[in-house]
Amino acid sequence: MPLVFVHGVNVRDGDRYREGVRSQRELFARAGLRGLAEDPVVTHPYWGGLAANPRWNNASVPDGDYESFGAEDDVAATLEESVSSWPRDNPIIAIAREDFPNAVDVLWTLVPEEEASPELAEMGARTVAYAEANRNPVWLQSVANDQQFLTQLQINVEAWQPTGAAAGTASDDAWESFGLSDVWDSVREGARRLAGLPGRAAGAAVVAVSRSKVHGHVARFMGDIFVYLDKRGDRAQPGPIPRNVIDAIESADAARTPNDPHVVVVCHSMGGNIVYDVLSHYRPDLAVDVFVTVGSQVGMFEEFKVFHNSDDAVPAQRGDRVAKPANIAHWVNVFDKQDILSFATGRVFTDVTDFEYSTGASVLGAHTSYFKRPSFHRRLNERLTEKLQP
Amino acid sequence: MTVVFERDDVQPGTHVLAIGIGLYDHLIGGPETMLDNPFGLGQLGSPPISAKRFAEWMLTDLHNPAAELASVDVLISSPDQVTIDVPGEGSKQVAPATLANIQEAFDGWLARVNTDNGNVAVFYHCGHGLESTDLALLAQDFGAPGGDPPRLWRNAYNFHRTHLGLRRCIADGQFFFVDACRQVSADLLEFDGGDVTSLIEPKLRRTNTDRNAPIFYASARDSKAFAKTDEVSRFTAALLTSIEGNGADRVGAQWKVSNESLPSAVLKRIQRGNAQPDVPVQIPTCDGEYSSTSFLHVLDGAPSVPVFVGSAAAQAFPQSARLEFRRGQGVVATSPGPGPWELEVAAAVYDILAVDDADVIGTDANGWVMPAEYEGTVA
Numbered sequence: 172m173p174l175v176f177v178h179g180v181n182v183r184d185g186d187r188y189r190e191g192v193r194s195q196r197e198l199f200a201r202a203g204l205r206g207l208a209e210d211p212v213v214t215h216p217y218w219g220g221l222a223a224n225p226r227w228n229n230a231s232v233p234d235g236d237y238e239s240f241g242a243e244d245d246v247a248a249t250l251e252e253s254v255s256s257w258p259r260d261n262p263i264i265a266i267a268r269e270d271f272p273n274a275v276d277v278l279w280t281l282v283p284e285e286e287a288s289p290e291l292a293e294m295g296a297r298t299v300a301y302a303e304a305n306r307n308p309v310w311l312q313s314v315a316n317d318q319q320f321l322t323q324l325q326i327n328v329e330a331w332q333p334t335g336a337a338a339g340t341a342s343d344d345a346w347e348s349f350g351l352s353d354v355w356d357s358v359r360e361g362a363r364r365l366a367g368l369p370g371r372a373a374g375a376a377v378v379a380v381s382r383s384k385v386h387g388h389v390a391r392f393m394g395d396i397f398v399y400l401d402k403r404g405d406r407a408q409p410g411p412i413p414r415n416v417i418d419a420i421e422s423a424d425a426a427r428t429p430n431d432p433h434v435v436v437v438c439h440s441m442g443g444n445i446v447y448d449v450l451s452h453y454r455p456d457l458a459v460d461v462f463v464t465v466g467s468q469v470g471m472f473e474e475f476k477v478f479h480n481s482d483d484a485v486p487a488q489r490g491d492r493v494a495k496p497a498n499i500a501h502w503v504n505v506f507d508k509q510d511i512l513s514f515a516t517g518r519v520f521t522d523v524t525d526f527e528y529s530t531g532a533s534v535l536g537a538h539t540s541y542f543k544r545p546s547f548h549r550r551l552n553e554r555l556t557e558k559l560q561p
Numbered sequence: 562m563t564v565v566f567e568r569d570d571v572q573p574g575t576h577v578l579a580i581g582i583g584l585y586d587h588l589i590g591g592p593e594t595m596l597d598n599p600f601g602l603g604q605l606g607s608p609p610i611s612a613k614r615f616a617e618w619m620l621t622d623l624h625n626p627a628a629e630l631a632s633v634d635v636l637i638s639s640p641d642q643v644t645i646d647v648p649g650e651g652s653k654q655v656a657p658a659t660l661a662n663i664q665e666a667f668d669g670w671l672a673r674v675n676t677d678n679g680n681v682a683v684f685y686h687c688g689h690g691l692e693s694t695d696l697a698l699l700a701q702d703f704g705a706p707g708g709d710p711p712r713l714w715r716n717a718y719n720f721h722r723t724h725l726g727l728r729r730c731i732a733d734g735q736f737f738f739v740d741a742c743r744q745v746s747a748d749l750l751e752f753d754g755g756d757v758t759s760l761i762e763p764k765l766r767r768t769n770t771d772r773n774a775p776i777f778y779a780s781a782r783d784s785k786a787f788a789k790t791d792e793v794s795r796f797t798a799a800l801l802t803s804i805e806g807n808g809a810d811r812v813g814a815q816w817k818v819s820n821e822s823l824p825s826a827v828l829k830r831i832q833r834g835n836a837q838p839d840v841p842v843q844i845p846t847c848d849g850e851y852s853s854t855s856f857l858h859v860l861d862g863a864p865s866v867p868v869f870v871g872s873a874a875a876q877a878f879p880q881s882a883r884l885e886f887r888r889g890q891g892v893v894a895t896s897p898g899p900g901p902w903e904l905e906v907a908a909a910v911y912d913i914l915a916v917d918d919a920d921v922i923g924t925d926a927n928g929w930v931m932p933a934e935y936e937g938t939v940a
Contacts, residue, residue: 318597324602326589346841348785349608349689349794350742352601359598360747 172208172431173423174199175216177416179440179466180395182219187284195542199437201292202548207555209430216419218445221411223394231390248401262365263317272302273310275324276544281361288530293543294354298324301331303546321362325355328409343527392512395441400477409453416442416449420457433460433559437551443467443504444478451496452479458498461558463551465505465541470516495522501558505541526554563655564669565645566620566633574631575680575857576732577619578670579938581612582658584638584690587704596704596713600691600746607788608687609639611740611797615685616645626860628681628734629798632673634666635935638688639703658688660700660716660758667723674732678771681734681857682727686720687794690741695721697757699740712756719757722851724776726761728768734855736820740796742785743778770780771852775820777827781844795843799830804857806864806905807932811844813931816908818858820851826933833867837856863907866930871901872923873940879917884932884939888914901938906930914940 176195182188192215200211225231258265267274279295310327312408314320404410409417423434436459438446443464450459473493476483495502502523506513509529517525528541528550543545568574582605586593589603616635623630623791636658637643656662674682689699697717708715720739727735779786779796788794793801808826809816813872824847836844872878878899886894886906893911900915908931915923923939 239845316597322589322597322599322601343792347605347607348742348787349605349687349740349839350602350691350744350785351746353744355601356744356746356748359601363747404818435816542718 172204172211172218172433172435173426174204174208174211174213174435174437175341175423176198176213177216177419177436177442177446178436179438179442180222181391182217182352184217184220188217188219189392190284190287194284197287197289197292198295198542198545198548202296202545203437203551203555204435205552207433207552207559210428212423212426212431214419214423216415218415219395219522221398221415223391223398225390225394261317262321263362264311264314264320267311267320271306271308272299272546275302276546278321278358279545281364282357282545283360286357286360288353291357292548294358295327296549297331298328299545299549300333301328303549305331306331317362317365317406321355321359325352327441330555338391345400355505359368360471361521392441397497399441399445403448405479406453413449413453416445417457420446420454433459434458435463435555437463438465438467440466440468443448443469444472447472447496448478450498455496455498459500461501461503461555462499463503463505463517463554466496466510467504467505468512468514469504470514470519473519492519492521495520502507503554503558507541524554526550563636563653563905564632564634565600565616565647565653565655566630567648567673568629568631571629571631572676573628573681574672575619575623575625575628575681575683576631576668576670577616577633577683577685579612579633579685579847580637580658580663580666580687580697581608581610581615581618581635582638582641583607583609583700584657584701585689585699585704586702587706588689594706598748599704600748602699604640605688605788606790607792607794608740609637609641609643610792611687611794612637612685612786613643613645614793615687615738615797615801617767618804619683620645621648622805624861625681625856626859627856628679631680632670633666633818636666637859639742640707657701659702660718663700663718664758664760671727671730671761673919674730678731678733678769678918680732681736681855682730682732683736683738683857685738685740690720690739690751691717691736692743692745694753695719695739695757696739696743698739714757719759722757722759722763723761724774725763726759727774728770728772729761729764730772733769733771733773734820735772736855736857737774737776737849738797738800739776739926740779740786740800741795743780743782744785745783745885751770759877766813771853773820773853773855774849775847775851776849777824777893778846778848779843781846784844787841787843793833795834795840796827796845799827799834799845803827803830803933806860807866807908807934809858809860809864811908811931816860816862817856817863818860819854819856821854822932823857829933830867837906864907864911864932865905866932867903867905867934868930869901869903870896870925870936870937870939872899872915873938878915878922878939882915882917882922885914885916887914888907908932913939 196213197211204211274299310323312324399412402410403413447469485491504516504523504525505528507528515525516523564771566936574648585591587596588599635645635655637655638657644654647653686698691697700716702716803826804818808818808823810822828845831845842856882899884902885892894906896904911928913925913928925937925939927937
């Protein structure tokens, strides 16, 4: 099944982006599309290189060195994307006792992206399913430190049989290796990044480094939007950013097969606005089976009537809404109330399903963490299954 | 220690120390208090089976006229009591491979090996391994609580430093077989090999510069070794098959297994196995140090050599075809079908022919079937 992922603003090429893409591909293929695709083909059209290019390298941003985090700050920022507080000692247990599935998300979010593998994605999906089915397992109360937590998590997840699944039997043909489990070693490597990290109380002032980071992000966020709106062209001559996205969706359309007949387009943030413009204005002939907008602003953009297809005459009266484009069979919009950059769509468009997904993140962190989380991909899989295999 | 076999009248001789560990008291599934972080390591089924197989092969099949078998010491950790069948002496129980037992057995083995520079030392270990700067091989009691001060690595030993330390051993032939993983855990990046006991401390001067001391690793650094839970491991199976056959070179009128001939055979057998369906990829390596030849085993006759023969790209032989290996007027071996063909034949020079009924329809122009393996093409 072809899945096109269109990124949001503030994305630029580099090792970190590429490793992130690799990690996302594994999670989409192994978790988000589980059971839905014979041959999951995930593509990531990249438009960041066509977007804003601050000529003074963000010199207008106070403290413009927001990208030069130390490793500890980076981990703190990553953790902040998932939880609002954590103790200095054994933070994972504390998070798990408050919200066990969220602790699993935290662990997978912390895994360095260069460790991404199909097995890691598979285990992430399995572990979050285990945590959701066992929100307060007995062993969670008896473990005394994060090391014991990780050990018990591994043991219990590997032994777990989901309800309805055939009971596993020890196979004479089973291979054993005389060493580590690569997947759990990667998870432990991520958890090790928390060692020595100062604790943080709920409601504490946001760390200064995050403030400057957000300031810089907002600058590029605005810049990317301005560049898109200014240079998007029109139906006859699409600008470089819509052209890039159109090409990717066309390729996905051409890659349909009898066994994988559906095209899914998943968009993050500004990516949703671009794809909405593409499907409603540039290429209304391109059919998409499921359009998933995550942490996106399509509803807000339509309120301000900035899409090509926006019609000032709507709403003419209270209750009027914009019709969902006919070439979109299903539209799922995901937002997190904590994510100040995500917006609902159901009161602006018809026939859109809004889903709230709580990342559990702080206000500043929620926007960036959806796609790293196994629980998000599990939810996505449920929604796609509802739409594609009703 | 459990010396299951010893002959005082053999000098020089071959002295074997074989260790296999499937039971780990403090790892996942073990019977004692589990380590807070057992590195994801659990119990193993294959090492006791593999070590037993290795030791019993040495007892029954090793043949080296220059250094016949003189002693075999075996330590095996398993939930079940393990016995070794000693020809003419019946079954003998073996002791578990705790670090104390390993050290004691090692010291005894070294004392026996150190009696003659013509002795051949054989060291075999199968079980969990972890690597950072050095390779740590874990004993049954790895992770036991206690100690003053507490040391996680108290019950593991540093294989690399032990190998280096054995430069103090006078035996010129020293063979090391390590059937273990060599992964580098994220938790071990700060692990210093110096924290781990060496069974013999290295000495920098006045060491045995004549020794041939190859190390056969089941896995390359940062990779895994595999086994079916209830079977001999991939590495040990390939090792013994290679010693019995294609790990030999012709020396005069005999086929002999040496530090020079054996590596290629072991590596190729495992690499060929990697191509089989549902077999996990394993990357063995050979290391150590040697400057001349030491012999481990002498074959009774010509070794069996794995043979892989394909047909030229454009050639399509009929289903009724077969491959024949002929010497003189006789057919020594055949393999049915249109190819490609895989079989094992005794090392020799053959006429290798594709035949259909009585007609020769193709010929392999080479025909020198020699260890470690033969690849040919019939055109």
